[in-house]
Structures are given as C-alpha cells and as structure tokens.
Amino acid sequence: MTTNAAPAPHHVSTAAACLHLFFLSLRRQFFSRHTLISAALTIVASLIVVGWGMEGATKSVRRFTEEIVVLVHSAFLMPIFAICYGTSGVGSEREDRSLVYLLITPLPRALVYISKFLAAALLVLAWTGLSLCVMCRIARPWGDEALRLFWPSLLLGGLAYASLFHTLGAAFRRGTIISLAYAFFLEGLLGSMPGIVKRVALSFYVSCMIYDAGADHGVGPKVAPEMFLPVRSSTATAVLVAITIGLAAIGLIVFARREYRDLS
Amino acid sequence: MQAQPIVEAELIGHANSVPASGPPPLVEFRGVSKWYGPVIGVNEVDLELGSGITGLLGANGAGKTTLIKLLAGQLRPCLGEVVVCGKRAWSASAKSHVGYCPDADVFYEEMSGRRFVLTMARLHGFSGRDARDRTERALAEVGMSDRADRRLRGYSKGMRQRIKLAQALVHEPDILVVDEPLNGIDPVGRRELMDLFRGLAERGKSLLVSSHILDEMDTLADRVVFMGRGRVLACGTLREIRDMLDNHPLHLRITSDRARDLAARLVQWDLVRGVELRQTGDLAVQIHRPNEFFRRFGDLVLDEGLEIERLQTTDASAGAIFDYVTQEARKI
Numbered sequence: 001m002t003t004n005a006a007p008a009p010h011h012v013s014t015a016a017a018c019l020h021l022f023f024l025s026l027r028r029q030f031f032s033r034h035t036l037i038s039a040a041l042t043i044v045a046s047l048i049v050v051g052w053g054m055e056g057a058t059k060s061v062r063r064f065t066e067e068i069v070v071l072v073h074s075a076f077l078m079p080i081f082a083i084c085y086g087t088s089g090v091g092s093e094r095e096d097r098s099l100v101y102l103l104i105t106p107l108p109r110a111l112v113y114i115s116k117f118l119a120a121a122l123l124v125l126a127w128t129g130l131s132l133c134v135m136c137r138i139a140r141p142w143g144d145e146a147l148r149l150f151w152p153s154l155l156l157g158g159l160a161y162a163s164l165f166h167t168l169g170a171a172f173r174r175g176t177i178i179s180l181a182y183a184f185f186l187e188g189l190l191g192s193m194p195g196i197v198k199r200v201a202l203s204f205y206v207s208c209m210i211y212d213a214g215a216d217h218g219v220g221p222k223v224a225p226e227m228f229l230p231v232r233s234s235t236a237t238a239v240l241v242a243i244t245i246g247l248a249a250i251g252l253i254v255f256a257r258r259e260y261r262d263l264s
Numbered sequence: 265m266q267a268q269p270i271v272e273a274e275l276i277g278h279a280n281s282v283p284a285s286g287p288p289p290l291v292e293f294r295g296v297s298k299w300y301g302p303v304i305g306v307n308e309v310d311l312e313l314g315s316g317i318t319g320l321l322g323a324n325g326a327g328k329t330t331l332i333k334l335l336a337g338q339l340r341p342c343l344g345e346v347v348v349c350g351k352r353a354w355s356a357s358a359k360s361h362v363g364y365c366p367d368a369d370v371f372y373e374e375m376s377g378r379r380f381v382l383t384m385a386r387l388h389g390f391s392g393r394d395a396r397d398r399t400e401r402a403l404a405e406v407g408m409s410d411r412a413d414r415r416l417r418g419y420s421k422g423m424r425q426r427i428k429l430a431q432a433l434v435h436e437p438d439i440l441v442v443d444e445p446l447n448g449i450d451p452v453g454r455r456e457l458m459d460l461f462r463g464l465a466e467r468g469k470s471l472l473v474s475s476h477i478l479d480e481m482d483t484l485a486d487r488v489v490f491m492g493r494g495r496v497l498a499c500g501t502l503r504e505i506r507d508m509l510d511n512h513p514l515h516l517r518i519t520s521d522r523a524r525d526l527a528a529r530l531v532q533w534d535l536v537r538g539v540e541l542r543q544t545g546d547l548a549v550q551i552h553r554p555n556e557f558f559r560r561f562g563d564l565v566l567d568e569g570l571e572i573e574r575l576q577t578t579d580a581s582a583g584a585i586f587d588y589v590t591q592e593a594r595k596i
Contacts (some may be wrong), residue, residue, distance in 0.1 A: 012360070012389030020386040028372065097370040101431070104336060105387040106360040259339050261300070263368065 017107050018115045025089065025119035032092075034084035041080060042131040045072050049138045061149075061217040064142040065210065069150055073132060074206055078158050079183040081127040083176065086165030089120035090255065091175040100263040109256040113170065117248055121162045128158035145217070153209030153233075156240045160202050163244040167251030173262070194227050202243065205236040212236070288350075289314050290361075290439050290470045291335060295344035298330055305330035307494040309344075313439070313472060317465045319485030320474040321586055326491040328474045329367070329443065335472065336364040336441050349438060360388065363432030367443035369424060371416045377427040378403065378412035384431040395434075402430040407456060421448040429460070439470045446477055458484050478583035488582060490589045498589045505589065506554070506580050512588045513537045513550035514557075519574035523547050526570060533560070546574075 029035075049068055053059070090113070093099035102112050132154055136143030161183075168182070169175035190201040198204045211220045212233035221228040231239070289312035298305040306327040322328045333339040334346045337353040351358035371380055381402055385395035403409045406426040416427065425445060432440055442461075446454050461471055461484060475481060481488055482502065490497040490505070498505045506514065520526050527539045527547055535557045537550040551557045565572055579585075 011391070011394075013391070014389055016391065017387050017389040020383075024383060024387075028374075031374070097368050098372055100338070100364075100366050100368065100370070101372075101384060102387065103338060104359055104362070104364045104366075105384070106356045106358075106389070107387065108356040261333075261339070263338070263366070 012106075014107065014111065017105065018111050021102070021107065021112065021115040022119050025116045026122065029085055029088060029092075029119060029123055032088070034088055037084055038081055038127045038131075041077060042127070042134060045077055045131060046134050046138055048072055049135045049143075053139055059139075059142055061142045061145045061214065062219050064139050064146050065150070065214050065217070065219045066222075068135060068139065069132075069146055069154075070207065070210060073135060074154060074157065074210065075203065077131055078128050078154060078206075079161050079187070081131075082124050082158055082161030082165050083179045083183060085120040085123040085127075086162045087169035087175040087179050089116045089166045089169055091169030094169075094173070094260060094263070097263045099260060103260065103263070110252050113252045113255040114248075117163070117166050117251065120166055121159055124158045124162040125155055128154055146214075149213045149217075150210050153206055153213060153236075156209070156237065156244075157202065157206035160205075160240045160244045160247075163247040163251070164202065167247045167254065170251050170255045170258070196229060198229075199231075202240070205231070205239050205243075208236040209233050209240075290349055291472075292347040293331075293334070293344065294347065296334060296341045296346055297343040298334060298339060299342050304494045305339075306334070306491075309494075309496050311489065311496055311499065313470050315465065315468045315470050316486035317461055317471045317473060317484060319481035319488040319582070320472055320491065321476070321478055321481060321488055321582060322491035322497075323476070323590075327494040328491055330494075331491065332364075332441055332443050332472065332474055335439075336362055338364075360435060361438045363435065363437035363440045365428045365432040365440070365442040365445060367447075369421070371424070371427070373417045374415070376413050376415055377408060377419065377423070377430070380416060380427060381412070381430045381434055385434045388435040390435070398434050398436070399430075402434040405433055406430045406460065422450060422453040425449060425453075425457070429457070433464075437469075439472070440464060442471065442473045444474055444476070446475060446480060454480070478586055479581060481582040485582075490586055492590055492593050495593075497593050502580065502582055502585055503554075506585050509585070509588045509592070510552065511592065512579075513552055514554050514580065515578040516547075516549040516551060517574065517576045517578050518547040518549060518572065519545065520547070521571040521573070522568075525568075529564060529568075533557075535560070548578075 049072075052064075052068060057063075090099065093102065103109070105112075129151065132147060132151060136147035139146075164182075165175070165179045168179050172178050187201045187203050191198050191203050191207075207221070208230045211230060214220075221230065291311075291313040293309045293311040296309045297307050309331065320328050320331065330339065334341055335348065335353055337348075337355070337359050340354050346353040348358040349361040351361075353362075372383065375383065378399060382395055382399040385398045385402075386392075390398060400409065403412050406429045408423065408426050408430060411423060412427070416424065419427065425448075429442070429445070432442070445457055449457060458480070461473065465471055465486065473484065487499065487501050488505070489499045498508075518526065523541060523545055527541050530536045530547075530549060531539045535552050537552060539550075540548040542548055564570070579588075
C-alpha cells in the first residue's frame, strides 16, 4: 500500500454527476433481464400481429386498433415495459442494496431520483415506440395509419405508467408486485366500472385519446358512450401530463425523505 | 501515529473525544436519539470526533450500525442532530466530507473494480480526467492498482473490501466511516488494512471503525467508544477508561528475582487489593489507581534495586475493559 500526495484543487459539478448517473442507470437497465423480457414480449406480440394478418376476416384500421393496439399494446405491452423499467429504476438497486452507493454521494436525492426516472422513462418510451412501430409495420397498410394516429397517446400513456411505477418502486419494497397488481387487477377492475369510477385508471385516458384520434375510422368504446363517459382528447392529454408530473413529484418527495434502512 | 489528546473520558454518559481548545470537531452528535418504531436504536448520544482512529465497539444490537448510518447520512435522528463539518449529516453537502464503507458486500457486480471506483468518483461530480486520477490514487492506496481490471464478482472477500475502501477514499473525505472492515480478511490483509487506517489517521483524517473483534482495537484505535443498548457506555483511550473502573481492580503479572520480598512490600500498600504468589514464581497483583501505583512501584524498584523481568497488565485489553464496562452498565 502506498501513501500519496494530496491532490490538486478540484472542481465538482453536480450537473456532470447527474448526467453520469443518467447514463449509468440507462446502461445498467438496458443491459438487464428487463430488456430480454421486453424483447421477448415484442417478438410474441409481433407474432400475434402476423397471426392476425393471416386470419381470413376483413381487415380495417378499426379492427387493428381494437384487437391489436388496444388489447395487445395498450393494455399489456405498454404497462409491462413500464413495470420492467419503472419499478427497477430505484427498486432493483434497493433490492440488491447497491442503492447505498447513490445515497452516500453528495448528489441531492431529488436529483438522483430525477436522473434515474429520466433514464427509466427513456427506455419505456423506446420500447413502447419500437414495439408499436414493429407491430404496425407488420400489419401494413392498416398499421401505418394506426401508427400515425395513435403514437402520441401510447407514448404519453407509457410515460404516465413509467412515472407511476417508478414512484411505486421508490416507495415500496415490493414495488414490482404492487405494480403488477395495479396494472393487471386494479386497472382492469376500475376500467370496467360503469360511470366515472373508471376515471381513476390511467388506461381510461389512453383509451379516450385513442378513440378520439381514431374516430374517423369508427374506432370507439365497445360499450355505449353513456356508459363509457369518455373525456375529450385534450382533457385526457392534460390529465396524463399532470399525472406524469404529479407522480414524479410524489416519487421525488418520497425518495428524498425516505430512510432506506435495509441497505446495509 | 499522532496521539490525540483527550479532555475527558466518561463512563455511562456523555462522551467527548476532542481537545477542548483545539479545532472544532469534525463530527458532533448532539443529544441524538433514533427509534425504529418502539425499538430504540441509539439513545441520547452526545459524542464528538476529531482526527485519529476511533474504534466503535459493542455487541450486536448495541447501536453501532445506527450510529454509523446516522453519521453517513443514511438515517435521520428522531431527536438531536448529527453535524459533520458544520453541516447536518443528512444533507447532501455533508456527504462530500464523509467516505462511507458499508458492511454489506454489494457492488455493481458487472463492473471491474477500477470501473466501480471511477463511477463513484464521477458520481461525486469530478470531471473525467480528475476522476481517473483520483481512481488511480485510491486504488494505489488500498493496494489494488494491478488487480482492479477484473470483474467484481470474481474478487475475493479481501479484494472486495479494498475496493469498498477505495470508493470511500476516492473523493478524499475528511471522515472515513468503516463498518466491520476486518470481517473475513486474512491476517496479512488485516495488517495491511490496519496500516492503511493508520496512514490515513496520520494525515489528519478522522476514522470511525466499527468492529466486534475487540482485540484488534487494542492496537488500531487511538480511542474507543463502547456502546450498549443504544447508549455510549464509555469513550476515551483504553487506559483512561480502565483507570475509571474503580470497582474492577487492575490485574498485573509481575516477574521478579525477589518475588517474595516484593509481595511483602506490595501487600502493605493501600493501592494494592490483593497479591498472590504463583507456583511459577510470578506475582498476580490487583491494584487500584494505576497511575499512582506505577509511580510508587518505579520508586520502589529503584530504591530496592529490584530486577523486574516482566510487568504486564492482564485485563486492560479492549475485550476485558468492554466486559467490565458492560457489567457496570447493567448495574444502572
């Protein structure tokens, strides 16, 4: 072992540290089992689209939207991507206890949270967009039209889910299980409720945006509008943006104040 | 090693381990209590740490880890405050003064040791070149320069411990907090780590080293903090703490050419509680007020021309003192 002379005066940059954390999180999350899961699910979904295309029934933008975009992508793939990368943003590091190394740096916790959220959100958006592109390209020409119409609603939905699940990952030790229960139980239950109860479900606003954008092709809810009580696309957009920002703020506050006692 | 003057050492109460008129302490615990629901972690701790090595000793559940986490800014006190270089330990700015080496054996396992330390340097906000320089210095300091390019998951326990230390040193902190650093390390590695700690202390750093291996603290720590049931039971140098244990006379073993004569003289002293002449020819002596005893004993040896082959305390080790302190604490 050696003893070294004191270092020269140095400058530290919080922005550079945040940027490094962003790319570190991006790299670590990308090279993880979540990427394998996402890729596998995208392949399965693509095969479903291939099967849908080979089916004899008449094809249309409406059918593609209702049977593929809403059922396969919006209700299944998008939440899964968000759960994979959202809950693991903080949750995985908490689970394997490496989170301690982020909490001992002089980075404010709020910036740690934001850096990790942005990395997770980027991956969710990338997989949501990529899977939508692949599925729509397979189902040309109906898919091309669906992609043009629905990409904003699906990306915004993915972002809102990412924000929700990132918050759950920071707040709860078993964030993944809670997120899965929410996405595939509560969302389904609340989303099928009559009246305004369904408005607490994120999927409701994504659906409203899709139905509004696809109205010219006859895309709409399977139940009567009096039962579904849709909101306008602009309202749904505003709500999803507000939810994204609001949940990110809640997650940030939770993360900044929380003592993670189980890390060492 | 630079000796650290101690103003006071107290048993069962507030403890202070920095000079009264010296520089302000690097770390201050001011009336700190921490509860986990109904369970108490630490209770009304007042403690100041200056430069040098402080050993933090205590049984499992004594509050060592809670104290360390409070200092590292991982926990917030329920009462009181922990101040690091004038800043609250929980704040982000205080963390640039603290290097924390956690007990948990976790890393970004996919990285090499060098990459991991470099990553920590970058997360402290150092630019690429500065971070690389610091990484190399930290790796050299822990003796890992030539072994740091392997993946962390392939490292031995000792190598992982060194990399953990390197990441804690990479930003040149004023205070190094090390939780159980000698666990699972072979004797040679222990010696090297202890030398490293000494080197850091000589450079004016403050080290808080927790360990349940009490014997190592005899040689490593400038002073010790004994903890039990969430309280600081005693703080100071081992000798100071031992001197205050009036209920537990100091045990000496003396080997002399005239053991019988010496025993006859010693038994008359009021400082001496008991003398036993062993079959080996050694004297086993129990004394009070060691400082006074040793002064008088020196005079006696010179006056009488005694030849002393061995004068050894047998219960002044960290382990023995810890047992006594714990016994005293139980009485309260």
